[in-house]
Amino acid sequence: MRILAKELLNLYSDGEKEPAASEQIELCGWIHRIRELGAVNFVVLRDRSALIQLVLDGKCPYPLESVVRVSGNPARNPKAPGGAELRVISMELLGGADGNLPYQVNADVSKIGLEAILDNRALSLRNPKIRSIFKVQSTIIEAFGSYLRAHDFTEIKTSKLVAGSTEGGTELFEVDYFDRKLCLAQSPQQYKQMMVASGLERVFEVAPAYRAEKHDTPRHLNEYVSMDIEMGFIESEIDLIELEKELLAHIFEEVAAKNAADVAAWQDKGASVPVPDGILKAPIVGYEEALKIVNTTEGKTGQGQERIFDMSPEAERRISVWSEKEYGTPLVFVNDFPRRLRPFYTYPSGASGTMSFDAIFRGLEITTGGRRHNEYEVLAEALPRFGLKKENMEGYLSIFKYGCPPHGGFAIGCERLTQKLLGLTNVKEASLFPRDRKRITP
Amino acid sequence: MRILAKELLNLYSDGEKEPAASEQIELCGWIHRIRELGAVNFVVLRDRSALIQLVLDGKCPYPLESVVRVSGNPARNPKAPGGAELRVISMELLGGADGNLPYQVNADVSKIGLEAILDNRALSLRNPKIRSIFKVQSTIIEAFGSYLRAHDFTEIKTSKLVAGSTEGGTELFEVDYFDRKLCLAQSPQQYKQMMVASGLERVFEVAPAYRAEKHDTPRHLNEYVSMDIEMGFIESEIDLIELEKELLAHIFEEVAAKNAADVAAWQDKGASVPVPDGILKAPIVGYEEALKIVNTTEGKTGQGQERIFDMSPEAERRISVWSEKEYGTPLVFVNDFPRRLRPFYTYPSGASGTMSFDAIFRGLEITTGGRRHNEYEVLAEALPRFGLKKENMEGYLSIFKYGCPPHGGFAIGCERLTQKLLGLTNVKEASLFPRDRKRITP
CATH class of the missing domain: 3.30.930.10 (Bira Bifunctional Protein; Domain 2)
Incomplete structure (x- = not known):
């Protein structure tokens, strides 16, 4: 069962219901950001509620803005946005994306012109x-x-x-x-x-x-x-x-x-x-x-x-x-x-x-x-x-x-x-x- | 200060807050029905909340559907719709009505055709x-x-x-x-x-x-x-x-x-x-x-x-x-x-x-x-x-x-x-x- 990014973050913010590291949790959303560091790779996943960090063993197989379902183990991480992350076990593509975006979705809004915002x-x-x-x-x-x-x-x-x-x-x-x-x-x-x-x-x-x-x-x-x-x-x-x-x-x-x-x-x-x-x-x-x-x-x-x-x-x-x-x-x-x-x-x-x-x-x-x-x-x-x-x-x-x-x-x-x-x-x-x-x- | 017909009726239905007969209350609405019995005349006033009976000393000076403000003394009356009425002291015209209505507003709906309903x-x-x-x-x-x-x-x-x-x-x-x-x-x-x-x-x-x-x-x-x-x-x-x-x-x-x-x-x-x-x-x-x-x-x-x-x-x-x-x-x-x-x-x-x-x-x-x-x-x-x-x-x-x-x-x-x-x-x-x-x- 899918939960929202915000729900996962809340589990760590109130501390009491913190999940076991072995628990498996499912998230769905868009690939907002990819940071590849070799052995460990980070992806920021975006859903309607929040952004959350995913940790992948290998490279992210899909380009930015692809829609995916991921399953993995939650973990506290003070360095991650919101203080928690998901260590991914599996990732499934739900909606493919052309890697060639007209502009960066995760960029600074003030740098995108009004016409480009309205056209897309x-x-x-x-x-x-x-x-x-x-x-x-x-x-x-x-x-x-x-x-x-x-x-x-x-x-x-x-x-x-x-x-x-x-x-x-x-x-x-x-x-x-x-x-x-x-x-x-x-x-x-x-x-x-x-x-x-x-x-x-x-x-x-x-x-x-x-x-x-x-x-x-x-x-x-x-x-x-x-x-x-x-x-x-x-x-x-x-x-x-x-x-x-x-x-x-x-x-x-x-x-x-x-x-x-x-x-x-x-x-x-x-x-x-x-x-x-x-x-x-x-x-x-x-x-x-x-x-x-x-x-x-x-x-x-x-x-x-x-x-x-x-x-x-x-x-x-x-x-x-x-x-x-x-x-x-x-x-x-x-x-x-x-x-x-x-x-x-x-x-x-x-x-x-x-x-x-x-x-x-x-x-x-x-x-x-x-x-x-x-x-x-x-x-x-x-x-x-x-x-x-x-x-x-x-x-x-x-x-x-x-x-x-x-x-x-x-x-x-x-x-x-x-x-x-x-x-x-x-x-x-x-x-x-x-x-x-x-x-x-x- | 205007009150709604329903508010007046409620004063009698719960019994507790029943107003004194000398209290003066103001209502506003449309003249829904007129029943003239000589010395005493009844008017049913309609506002957005309910219908209420008014008791007038003389004849009602305005035709059906006129908009009026009335002031008077409230009274319990089991025979009136809702169990209460207003004995009118003064009546003021707020919106005049042509007495010549295309059809009776207070009539049985099933007798009015769809076209007449939509036209008016x-x-x-x-x-x-x-x-x-x-x-x-x-x-x-x-x-x-x-x-x-x-x-x-x-x-x-x-x-x-x-x-x-x-x-x-x-x-x-x-x-x-x-x-x-x-x-x-x-x-x-x-x-x-x-x-x-x-x-x-x-x-x-x-x-x-x-x-x-x-x-x-x-x-x-x-x-x-x-x-x-x-x-x-x-x-x-x-x-x-x-x-x-x-x-x-x-x-x-x-x-x-x-x-x-x-x-x-x-x-x-x-x-x-x-x-x-x-x-x-x-x-x-x-x-x-x-x-x-x-x-x-x-x-x-x-x-x-x-x-x-x-x-x-x-x-x-x-x-x-x-x-x-x-x-x-x-x-x-x-x-x-x-x-x-x-x-x-x-x-x-x-x-x-x-x-x-x-x-x-x-x-x-x-x-x-x-x-x-x-x-x-x-x-x-x-x-x-x-x-x-x-x-x-x-x-x-x-x-x-x-x-x-x-x-x-x-x-x-x-x-x-x-x-x-x-x-x-x-x-x-x-x-x-x-x-x-x-x-x-x-």
Whole structure:
């Protein structure tokens, strides 16, 4: 029976159950490293749990990255990684490998370029440091769901094939759907609002979302994982911001508990898990106030900086610096965006503001959200001011015809959150199979 | 502060914390039913948790389905549903409703046709019985993930925009992706295999999958939620079948614990949660043996039945009847499908069989799976026999070039499992926003 490398190492680390030297143990995994010293040869075996040293009498018969099953006697060895090794009696090939690797799996990640990493996903993920990105991401998705379920949210799955866009935008991918054209959904906006109105009241969804944007930047993906929530019976966007604080604090706690080693692997890039306390006390700054801050307090720190007129990437960076300095937290909320910058369905606030917000985490917008209009008549009247026609919006308007509670929601970009948690340079590093204008494989 | 209807009812059901008659309590929800008796009027209020009776002095000022906030004094009343009611002091409108409903939300579901249900999702889900389908589905998705995480599986999210099909099929939806054509993925097959080879070893994904099939049947959807797993270091499909048994038993246990009332709502259609014990002892029948059974033992039960030559829907129905009769379980696995019926990547078994299987639950195939080839050379040689060219398959073949363990996986159709658990006539009832040849909205 196969055991994991980590299980074998644990037998020595706690000392109590240490196996007899005559006991035979079976391991399976990939040949990670080969060191031939003549009579005695060392192989490092890699499985999903850890690396472990194998000691062979003869030469290793298979090249690097071959998948093998080995059987042998365990032994304590303070010089071996993890403090133990397996003295191999037999080795069997389970999956052959071409010895001619495109690059060294066991090499320093910083020496492999982004394109090479993405072109060879089956190979690049064998590097434990790169694999750790997706161990963290798996926990993020789990913790997102577990927090929301504990707060009475229902998980929904909605169609990604839609007739048009709620946002009225043009950045849509078209699909040939039998004898007509549909579009890939930019967000589950309409559907999650419908589910609130349907009486589920609180819903969430984790699903792909699509933006046919042409720009190629370190912060954009044409296909990304959107972690969406929508909830009824709120007063304003403040209820949503409070929920997001608690939700992010929970996600960070789970990552800290389950992925300490994965996060530590990216320490050189500034990876760290924020303390929940700092997340809960993240400041909320009005849009106009935020612009003032990025143009004065933080704007003065650089030389010859140009005036910022909206919450641009540079403004996001500056407001985060301010938040770290003033509140000691990497998270800051900007609310009360002007009406002209938000979609027609955004609930107004004051003369020209809205009950909407962005969450900015370590200099990057990870969330947009807000309260929405919930009255049919009010919405129908608002449409012309946004250049929209009532007759084209009947599908969306129908949500509000038969009683819809005050509600709102937000979405967290899964890859962006992963990126910023680990200090990754490019959001594409946090997507297993990113899509951009040029990249369509693997 | 709003409390839920269920919380108010609970105050009376346990007796201990019963509130004083003078205490003022706030509820929010939809006006589900109005009964006007002159001086005293009754309204049934519906929120996400339960129905509760309101007592009004005057007439109810708002039509059915309006969203209101009410404040009043709680009282015990054995005649009210749940044994308690709220004597209303004030009622405030939160979301107006057009009194002219397309159909009665509080009516008997069996009187509403499928098309009307699907056309009016925001309204049809207000019926607690219909809503219960998606409460059950939410638990299925949760339990699928929680079981797999506990067994060291990593959740992955892969691209749904792919260059072509692993299956070599033609039933693909095409997408205009900038200046070229991509397809919507039929399954994450290639990606999940790649993730096993990458060293994650065990992965799962819950995501949309697309089939551009033209048939319109009660068992098909053009877009469905595929619950996929893939794992390394297996011996044969039997390891996968054992995993699926344990996984389904866990899912059913969770549904039984969390959704007893939701399942009970569909009792008239034969809804019931199978006992885990029956699931764990589900029989495994070879393909040829299964055909014998459906043509003899079960074939003889009907009059003038035609001979069945493959595992058709009728065969699936018959083998389930047999399994119920012989083993007392609604689940049966058919394995060892002939090579000509399975894709090129399926691992062979014996002279002409394969290490593949279907899981059939209550007369419907809910899973296809199997062990896959994991050696580059063997796969490359197999391609021509399936009419495939090596040069078109390099992307897929590259997974196996640098060491891939023996592995396999399967997928469970989320809507089909939901359908069969609740006894729904049509799989579309188990999809919030089903897509078929004609239906593209809502």
